Amino acid sequence: MKQVMRQGLDLLFPPACPLCSSSFSSGWQEPFCRACLAGFKPLPPAHCPRCALPFASGRSAHLCGHCSRKAPPFDRVYTAGLYQETLRRAIHAFKYNQAVSLDRPLGKMLNRALPEPMAVDLILPVPIHSLRLRQRSYNQALLLARELGRCRRVPVNHQLLLRTRPAAPQQGLSARQREQNLRGVFAVSENLSGKRLLLVDDVMTTGATARECAKLLRKAGAERVEVAVVARAPAER
Ligand SMILES: [Zn+2]
Ligand SMILES: [Zn+2]
Secondary structure (H helix, E strand, C coil): CHHHHHHHHHHHCCCECCCCCCECCCCCCCCCCHHHHHCCCCCCCCECCCCCCECCCCCCCCCCHHHHHCCCCCCEEEEEEECCHHHHHHHHHHHHCCCHHHHHHHHHHHHHHCCCCCCCCEEEECCCCHHHHHHHCCCHHHHHHHHHHHHHCCCECCCCEEECCCCCCCCCCCHHHHHHHHCCCEEECCCCCCCEEEEEEEEECCCHHHHHHHHHHHHCCCCEEEEEEEEECCCCC
């Protein structure tokens, strides 16, 4: 019955690509159309196995300079692809143009990048400050976390990792300045002893935010902290 209704609805409103609005051909099951998917750039084989930093050259995975100097507080980072071209456009629309309905397709792409099965007790979005929340009306990381929670049947908690004050914009700051800028910005409200966590965000640039959050989650007792980001930006100059 559900199937029949669904087919009826599909005839009335043919499902379209959430990014470019072109109609899906019948039976198309992917979250985006073929042309948009072709514009998604996967993480190259040459990347850091801890923080997923892509390297411009080489073919094999190896630790990046940052992770080999100092092991990051998270275990590893999973990503649906590079923060370039179509994925970059999709995230911009999702974050700044109120394209809230991109949560499911982007969440699905991210879910595919995670191992199957995955031992996770709790999914946590990177929080945004309430001032930002008021401007944007939604936390994009929470919407993605909810989609992953649905796909994985894992609870999502958005009140455990908190943002206590807004950070100054990170753009234009060096890696060290970004880290200083984030100090004291987050707080953890509960003991997390023995918990295996998945921290979710839309984009990872330098990784400063994920490192700061993971550090606090570890301090609160988390046994494992893995990170899932829709897109990974290449290293900054
Ligand atoms: Zn499309
Ligand atoms: Zn690394």
